[in-house]
Amino acid sequence: MNLKPETLSKIDEVITHYPTKRSAMLPLLHLIQEDIGYLPEDTSEWIAAKLDLQPINVLEVITFYPMFRQKPIGRRHVKVCRTLSCALLGGYKTCAAFEKEFHTHLGEVSPDGEVTVDFVECLASCGTAPVVMIDDELHEKVDVAKAKQLSDQIRAEAKQR
Amino acid sequence: MIAPAKPDLVTVNIDGKEIAVPKGTNVIEAARLVNVDVPHYCYHPKLSIVGNCRMCLIEMGMPAVDPSTKAAIMDPATGKQKINWIPRPQIGCGTNVSPGLHVKTLSPMVKDAREGVMEFLLINHPLDCPICDQAGECKLQEQATGYGRGYSRFIEQKNVKPKRTQLGPRVTLDDERCILCSRCIRFSKEIVKDDVLGFVDRGSYSTLTCYPGKKLENNYSLNTVDICPVGALTSSDFRFKMRVWFLKQTNAIDTESSVGANTVVWSREGVIYRITPRRNDDVNDTWLADSARVLFKAVKASDRLTAIKINGTDGALDVAVNAAAELFKSNSAPGAIAVVGSGRSSVEEQFLTRKLADALKASTQLVSRVGQGDQLLISADRNPNVRGALVTGLITALPFGELTGLGAQIDAGKVKVIVAINEDLAAAGLTSAQLTKVSVVYLGSHFNASSAAAKVVLPTLSPFEKSGTFVNQQFRIQKFFKAVPGPVGATDDLMVLAKLVTAAAGLTLPAEINALWKVIAAEVPALGTMAFANLPETGLLLDATPFAALPFAEGETLHYKPAQPAVAAATA
Numbered sequence: 001m002n003l004k005p006e007t008l009s010k011i012d013e014v015i016t017h018y019p020t021k022r023s024a025m026l027p028l029l030h031l032i033q034e035d036i037g038y039l040p041e042d043t044s045e046w047i048a049a050k051l052d053l054q055p056i057n058v059l060e061v062i063t064f065y066p067m068f069r070q071k072p073i074g075r076r077h078v079k080v081c082r083t084l085s086c087a088l089l090g091g092y093k094t095c096a097a098f099e100k101e102f103h104t105h106l107g108e109v110s111p112d113g114e115v116t117v118d119f120v121e122c123l124a125s126c127g128t129a130p131v132v133m134i135d136d137e138l139h140e141k142v143d144v145a146k147a148k149q150l151s152d153q154i155r156a157e158a159k160q161r
Numbered sequence: 162m163i164a165p166a167k168p169d170l171v172t173v174n175i176d177g178k179e180i181a182v183p184k185g186t187n188v189i190e191a192a193r194l195v196n197v198d199v200p201h202y203c204y205h206p207k208l209s210i211v212g213n214c215r216m217c218l219i220e221m222g223m224p225a226v227d228p229s230t231k232a233a234i235m236d237p238a239t240g241k242q243k244i245n246w247i248p249r250p251q252i253g254c255g256t257n258v259s260p261g262l263h264v265k266t267l268s269p270m271v272k273d274a275r276e277g278v279m280e281f282l283l284i285n286h287p288l289d290c291p292i293c294d295q296a297g298e299c300k301l302q303e304q305a306t307g308y309g310r311g312y313s314r315f316i317e318q319k320n321v322k323p324k325r326t327q328l329g330p331r332v333t334l335d336d337e338r339c340i341l342c343s344r345c346i347r348f349s350k351e352i353v354k355d356d357v358l359g360f361v362d363r364g365s366y367s368t369l370t371c372y373p374g375k376k377l378e379n380n381y382s383l384n385t386v387d388i389c390p391v392g393a394l395t396s397s398d399f400r401f402k403m404r405v406w407f408l409k410q411t412n413a414i415d416t417e418s419s420v421g422a423n424t425v426v427w428s429r430e431g432v433i434y435r436i437t438p439r440r441n442d443d444v445n446d447t448w449l450a451d452s453a454r455v456l457f458k459a460v461k462a463s464d465r466l467t468a469i470k471i472n473g474t475d476g477a478l479d480v481a482v483n484a485a486a487e488l489f490k491s492n493s494a495p496g497a498i499a500v501v502g503s504g505r506s507s508v509e510e511q512f513l514t515r516k517l518a519d520a521l522k523a524s525t526q527l528v529s530r531v532g533q534g535d536q537l538l539i540s541a542d543r544n545p546n547v548r549g550a551l552v553t554g555l556i557t558a559l560p561f562g563e564l565t566g567l568g569a570q571i572d573a574g575k576v577k578v579i580v581a582i583n584e585d586l587a588a589a590g591l592t593s594a595q596l597t598k599v600s601v602v603y604l605g606s607h608f609n610a611s612s613a614a615a616k617v618v619l620p621t622l623s624p625f626e627k628s629g630t631f632v633n634q635q636f637r638i639q640k641f642f643k644a645v646p647g648p649v650g651a652t653d654d655l656m657v658l659a660k661l662v663t664a665a666a667g668l669t670l671p672a673e674i675n676a677l678w679k680v681i682a683a684e685v686p687a688l689g690t691m692a693f694a695n696l697p698e699t700g701l702l703l704d705a706t707p708f709a710a711l712p713f714a715e716g717e718t719l720h721y722k723p724a725q726p727a728v729a730a731a732t733a
Binding site: 044 | 371373
């Protein structure tokens, strides 16, 4: 595990928040995913050693939650809502637009390594459907045109880096 | 007189039947005591309770009392105290009894609940019992018949999961059949402390898995197969070999070590197919080591002795016994004959061995077999019946190390004849040079260096082919029964020993076990009150105090604590 020093210190700190070490498993998983972007294969063993557990105990948790990723994703995570309101108002078209813009498929890393497009369940903004969440930022009423505009923006930001 | 300690008893009412049960009993166990079956999958009496299968749902209620006065509210219709029934079903496994608890296991609500649970369990379960190896001993099959609705409303596609995962060297997993009861996971974690199994993914994709790169390969892995209520975990050795309803079950005892785990031997037409544990809460609970389950492979081994040999040529039993008697007669000087008995022989055989040694004025010794205990069901003493030899008086001290004393006596020319009973003298420390200096009378089931060197070879039976008793490390005398007939050419050990005693001393002893036990009861004070037929299935504890000073090799195992651990450790 190649974690940043600040992640490591956060991890050591968060373990002290709980009466039993095992309870710190979810926060630890989140911290590692924030740091690396996904949970590499050796996460289970690393956390198990850290919390005096067996690796299988950690793997059970990782595979239980869809929010934990076991494979790398692009630098930006485009989450398109596909629950009823968004689906009715064109969420699938929005998603297809993102896929086309970045020459990628659902759940895959785009060839330029910039984005991963995913469907997600309700983002709790049905009034402004269809909605898209890019990393932690919510974008409302994202039709195909706005999807193109957002894609351009992502590419522009990528160029500045 | 001191009154026996009385556990706190709680009176409960199950389906109208009142019963007093110990405090802390759960509803499933309480119902069992009044012969009411509460169906369940995830609950296992020896594992922690998780309550995830929901099959044991019952309806429960408590006697009604007035909240302010605490006076009982009577039901005018029946004249009895009114019962406040909880409007929702409760799980029986996770509900401990409390005074006055009322339980209904046959009400419409319970019936509905069971049908609902069964329907959900069967949604993704393959309905191919005719080709499933668990059929006939499958809880899901039994309870679908007993409590299911009888037909399926599910028209969608069933889940597809891995069909034959090798979880370890001895266990095969069919994930589609798994109903996610988690017994195997809890067993691995709680009993063997080898936490390698778990559920990955969730919902209908939940899959029982071994952690990638690890294996379910501990020496107790096959217990997961026993406790699996469905055909998900199967023994790689036994699967698809035989339908269980064709098999005859014979109670037996594990001969692997002095723990004396209770077993059932499953056989058909003289062939043994598998060995499973038999519940004995004082010895092995419901567990058995994997290594104990392959012992039956020796029954059909190619090195079985099946021919009586006298100086290398085949002969009849009586001729061989006469040849042995000649050897005994020509070496009648005291101490010229040594008897090497066995801690693997039954109590009855050890008794006859002692009789033979007495008649021959021979010295007696046992072969020590000390290994590493695993603190669960394999003890350090790998002889199943050293204590039987102590009880019957065959030996007075524990066997220790190799037979060097006997070897020295051979070298000194004192010992001329050795009667070896199912023990390989070469493996026990005698050199081949020493073996050539003596005449060996060998009784045993398998070929070895001693049988090869013996003047007289008398093939006998393996533990699966005879009945008898063993005394385990707790001084618990437990009986085992003949599961399969012995091979042609092999004679019952008791018959051979009785004939040798007759030849040596002119004394006739019965070779039939029940008749022999009358003699044993008369001559061995510790067994004076017993008869073979009357010994309970779970064994009987003998008085261990006469042997309390002996430094037994065993360390702590399940349900056994050594009396003097310090002494045992010092000599081991």
